[in-house]
Amino acid sequence: MTTHDGHQQPMSVAELSGEIAQTRQALGETVRALAAKADVKSRAEEFVQDTRERASSSVKEHRTQLAAIGIGVLAVVAAILIWRNREAVNS
Numbered sequence: 001m002t003t004h005d006g007h008q009q010p011m012s013v014a015e016l017s018g019e020i021a022q023t024r025q026a027l028g029e030t031v032r033a034l035a036a037k038a039d040v041k042s043r044a045e046e047f048v049q050d051t052r053e054r055a056s057s058s059v060k061e062h063r064t065q066l067a068a069i070g071i072g073v074l075a076v077v078a079a080i081l082i083w084r085n086r087e088a089v090n091s
Helices: 013-038 040-090
Strands: none
16 A cells, blocks of 8 residues: 555555455466366367257258258159150050
């Protein structure tokens, strides 16, 4: 703490204890953040899980389109087979 003439006043025990508690809390948060970054296995597992979720949602999103394409292909094949069968019967 600084007085009006620029000199430092000594901190009280309560002020020192409060500052120590704040410093410990900040240090604890920093250590937890560093430990999380250093945990390669967990980060890799999270990456795999995220990739799986994105792939699954992509398949679900395009499932209707794929089904429509499949039905269209089947319809074309059926039309060709019917046409060929009629040609064979009329010959």
